[in-house]
Amino acid sequence: MYDGAMGPEFYNAVFTMHATIMIFFVVMPILVGCFGNFLIPLMIGARDMAFPVLNMLSFWVGAVSGVVMLAGFFVPGGHAAGGWTSYAPLTAVTQYTGVNWGQNLWIISLIILGISSLMGSINYITTIINMRAPGMTFFRLPLVIWSLFIVAILLLLALPVLTSALAMLLFDRTLGTSFFLPAGGGEPLLWQHLFWFFGHPEVYILILPGMGIASDVLAVFARKPIFGYRAMAYSMIAIAFLSWIVWGHHMFQSGMNPALGTGFMISTMVIAVPSAIKTFNWLGTLWGGSIRFTTPMLHALAFVSMFVIGGLSGIFMASTPVDIFIHDTYFIVAHIHYVVFGGSVFAIFAAISYWFPKLFGRMMNEPLGKIHFWLTFLAFNGTFFPMHILGVGGHMRRIYNPLQYEFLQPLQPINVFITVSALVLGAAQLVLVVNFFWSLFAGRKAERNPWQANTLEWTAPSPPPHGNWGDTLPVVYGGPYEYSPPGVSEDYLPQTQSRVPHLAAAH
Amino acid sequence: MMSWLPENVSTYGGEVDFLFYLIYYITGATFLLVTVTMLTFLIVYRRREGRRATYSHGNTTLEIIWTIVPAIILVVLSFMSQASWARIKGHAPPGDVEVQVTSKQFNWEMTYPGPDGKFGTGDDVTLENQLHVPVGKVVRVHLRSKDVIHSFFLPNLRLKQDTVPGREIPAWFQATRAGKYEIPCAELCGFGHSGMKGWLYVHPADEYEKWVKERWPSS
Ligand code: HEM
Ligand SMILES: [Cu+2]
Ligand SMILES: [Cu+2]
Numbered sequence: 001m002y003d004g005a006m007g008p009e010f011y012n013a014v015f016t017m018h019a020t021i022m023i024f025f026v027v028m029p030i031l032v033g034c035f036g037n038f039l040i041p042l043m044i045g046a047r048d049m050a051f052p053v054l055n056m057l058s059f060w061v062g063a064v065s066g067v068v069m070l071a072g073f074f075v076p077g078g079h080a081a082g083g084w085t086s087y088a089p090l091t092a093v094t095q096y097t098g099v100n101w102g103q104n105l106w107i108i109s110l111i112i113l114g115i116s117s118l119m120g121s122i123n124y125i126t127t128i129i130n131m132r133a134p135g136m137t138f139f140r141l142p143l144v145i146w147s148l149f150i151v152a153i154l155l156l157l158a159l160p161v162l163t164s165a166l167a168m169l170l171f172d173r174t175l176g177t178s179f180f181l182p183a184g185g186g187e188p189l190l191w192q193h194l195f196w197f198f199g200h201p202e203v204y205i206l207i208l209p210g211m212g213i214a215s216d217v218l219a220v221f222a223r224k225p226i227f228g229y230r231a232m233a234y235s236m237i238a239i240a241f242l243s244w245i246v247w248g249h250h251m252f253q254s255g256m257n258p259a260l261g262t263g264f265m266i267s268t269m270v271i272a273v274p275s276a277i278k279t280f281n282w283l284g285t286l287w288g289g290s291i292r293f294t295t296p297m298l299h300a301l302a303f304v305s306m307f308v309i310g311g312l313s314g315i316f317m318a319s320t321p322v323d324i325f326i327h328d329t330y331f332i333v334a335h336i337h338y339v340v341f342g343g344s345v346f347a348i349f350a351a352i353s354y355w356f357p358k359l360f361g362r363m364m365n366e367p368l369g370k371i372h373f374w375l376t377f378l379a380f381n382g383t384f385f386p387m388h389i390l391g392v393g394g395h396m397r398r399i400y401n402p403l404q405y406e407f408l409q410p411l412q413p414i415n416v417f418i419t420v421s422a423l424v425l426g427a428a429q430l431v432l433v434v435n436f437f438w439s440l441f442a443g444r445k446a447e448r449n450p451w452q453a454n455t456l457e458w459t460a461p462s463p464p465p466h467g468n469w470g471d472t473l474p475v476v477y478g479g480p481y482e483y484s485p486p487g488v489s490e491d492y493l494p495q496t497q498s499r500v501p502h503l504a505a506a507h
Numbered sequence: 508m509m510s511w512l513p514e515n516v517s518t519y520g521g522e523v524d525f526l527f528y529l530i531y532y533i534t535g536a537t538f539l540l541v542t543v544t545m546l547t548f549l550i551v552y553r554r555r556e557g558r559r560a561t562y563s564h565g566n567t568t569l570e571i572i573w574t575i576v577p578a579i580i581l582v583v584l585s586f587m588s589q590a591s592w593a594r595i596k597g598h599a600p601p602g603d604v605e606v607q608v609t610s611k612q613f614n615w616e617m618t619y620p621g622p623d624g625k626f627g628t629g630d631d632v633t634l635e636n637q638l639h640v641p642v643g644k645v646v647r648v649h650l651r652s653k654d655v656i657h658s659f660f661l662p663n664l665r666l667k668q669d670t671v672p673g674r675e676i677p678a679w680f681q682a683t684r685a686g687k688y689e690i691p692c693a694e695l696c697g698f699g700h701s702g703m704k705g706w707l708y709v710h711p712a713d714e715y716e717k718w719v720k721e722r723w724p725s726s
Contacts, residue, residue: 007698008698008700008701012695012697012698012700083695087655087656087695089654089655089656089672090655090697096612096655096697097697097698098698182672182673183673188656189671222560223554223559223560224560224561224563227565227566228566228569229564231565231570253658253668254656254669255668255669255676258592258593265585265588265589265592266582266585269581269584270578273577273578276574277574279541281565283541283544286545286548286549287548288560289560289561290552290555291548291549291552291554293553301549304545305541305542305545308541308542309538312534312537312538315530315534315584316530316531316534319526319530319585320589320592320596321522321592321595322526322527322530322588324596324667325523325527325665327667327693328667392511392512394660394662396691396692398695398700399700399701400700401701402701404701404702404704405691407662407663407689481564483562484559484560486562
């Protein structure tokens with residue numbers, strides 16, 4: 001057998017921990033944790049979150065969860081190696097993977113993270129319902145707040161399902177129960193049902209904040225009202241409802257009754273519709289705009305186009321017969337990364353560069369920002385697009401050495417190309433790190449509203465002091481996307497500005 | 508025209524490939540439509556001195572169109588897919604040949620019922636990682652697993668089905684061409700997952716007869 005620098009056991013632990021850390025400890029904490037906490041009070045006109053102490057608890061419990069997850073790297077037997085989806089019975093019995101405490105710590109860490117998320121989501125929901133400034137009706141909320149509101153509800157309802165499933169898995173491992181072990185009368189597929197009942201809402205937890213961020217950034221830099229604001233809000237609500245009835249599309253080939261597969265195929269096809277609606281509305285927002293290609297805008301545009309590719313590849317997998325062939329191949333890996341990297345991570349980049357002046361009172365460096373964008377955009381596509389071709393060639397995911405298979409030999413040059421692109425993609429992130437820290441200390445000082453945006457956060461000082469605003473809280477007179485309105489000499493109209501009568505009537 | 512998919516040697520594989528290419532053309536056209544529109548807007552509506560953005564909050568007719576059209580396409584795709592899905596994974600036709608395939612870390616065990624056609628009798632033969640079948644016949648596979656979940660993958664026959672401990676899952680295929688094809692395991696099943704593979708030998712009728720004679724000389 002091929003002997004690389006890392007053995008197959010370690011390789012399995014590496015891809016397991018890559019996905020686990022990226023999903024639970026990078027994308028969720030940054031998008032929902034950091035930006036949620038920062039943006040919600042500022043954008044709804046509140047001084048703080050509803051329960052500051054609960055908020056702090058949520059943070060520290062989350063930190064403990066992170067430490068427990070990291071501890072798993074140092075225990076004998078290595079870290080969890082059953083994939084981020086952790087399918088039982090592989091993960092339910094130590095001898096199947098040879099991993100004992102690594103898997104236990106993985107489970108315990110995510111149980112703790114579930115508690116942190118529960119506290120956070122209750123706080124988000126309460127804050128958005130109760131603490132909106134005078135005049136800030138639901139349909140005057142920026143879409144990014146809508147998205148975080150919906151995400152908080154999904155978190156509140158989905159994470160406990162994972163927590164319960166994890167507890168059952170831990171009991172199977174340590175207390176001798178048999179929830180997922182057929183020898184004791186258990187059912188392996190139960191794990192998959194529970195995991196994906198959480199898992200599919202989870203993928204929307206990862207993408208919805210990105211959709212909100214992209215909407216806000218596109219409107220600001222196209223200097224146009226968002227096209228179809230209500231359609232945008234309603235389609236996110238539709239996604240939130242539908243995301244509970246599509247989990248079975250991860251289980252088409254699992255041995256689940258094929259008739260159920262048909263039902264899940266139809267619901268999955270239907271959930272693609274709100275995604276299509278959002279895409280067309282983003283295009284509508286660009287139409288007739290006066291577009292500025294700033295760094296945040298470039299990332300938001302990348303978000304839209306990469307999300308389109310990820311959504312379209314989802315349709316292949318939603319078709320049950322096509323999924324027979326591409327399930328568990330690199331096609332799935334391509335899909336995941338187009339939505340989570342092309343979607344969520346580009347949204348994170350857009351958010352960092354857009355709100356950096358508000359967060360730290362300084363501007364980020366534009367040329368460095370653009371270099372980072374272009375390198376990332378090109379290397380991202382170089383890394384993940386060819387994975388579609390691998391998948392269509394039948395290349396399985398999660399295999400240590402494709403050269404063990406004759407039918408995969410011809411695909412090897414693609415693997416090599418992907419490796420090189422991935423190295424470039426990783427290296428490109430150094431530009432972001434340099435820009436971030438350089439701008440933190442030496443960036444040009446930012447005024448209150450450097451992008452000439454309408455939403456409330458831009459009426460607070462940069463960075464906002466404790467309590468966000470001085471003595472008086474802002475009062476809201478209109479929607480968040482009044483860009484280039486007639487009868488106003490500037491091309492924007494902040495939400496706090498009172499309207500001339502005939503305009504006020506329209507909103 | 509395109510040859511990304513490995514060679515198809517299965518009776519129903521053509522249906523899978525047809526749906527794949529159909530979706531490929533539909534999504535490809537959608538992608539082009541969206542991308543070209545976006546790039547056009549980015550160029551035409553880039554910032555220029557003296558031009559102010561159009562003040563518009565949307566258009567209900569457009570919203571209705573771009574909700575209904577994708578919905579119709581997707582529902583039609585669902586119905587087309589459903590027919591093939593039912594044929595492939597629904598009720599299998601009666602098998603000319605029956606085989607039990609049992610997965611275990613990290614092997615496939617193929618059990619043949621022998622001349623009596625019954626499993627669990629004295630003339631059963633179990634081979635590791637070798638699946639011998641005749642060309643052009645319906646092969647019914649009874650999938651089981653001894654330990655964890657594996658996935659029985661026949662890329663060239665467009666068949667993939669997980670094996671689940673505690674269950675017996677039926678699957679079937681009918682090969683259209685003789686040859687030797689790989690049987691990888693497609694579901695992560697432990698440190699030996701990579702390299703867990705067997706071979707499918709699709710024999711022409713006479714060669715298959717010969718193989719049976721050699722295995723069960725008494726009959
Ligand atoms: C147009 C909408 C979408 C459709 C139709 C769709 C469809 C699917 C289907 C059918 C699968 C299962 C494929 C298989 O394993 O055989 C899948 C997997 C996946 N999807 Fe999507 N998807 C969509 C959007 C998204 C979004 C927005 C995200 C996340 C931000 C996402 C993240 C994932 C992930 C992470 C997996 C793989 C999980 C794993 O097995 O590790 N998808 N998708
Ligand atoms: Cu899903
Ligand atoms: Cu296996």
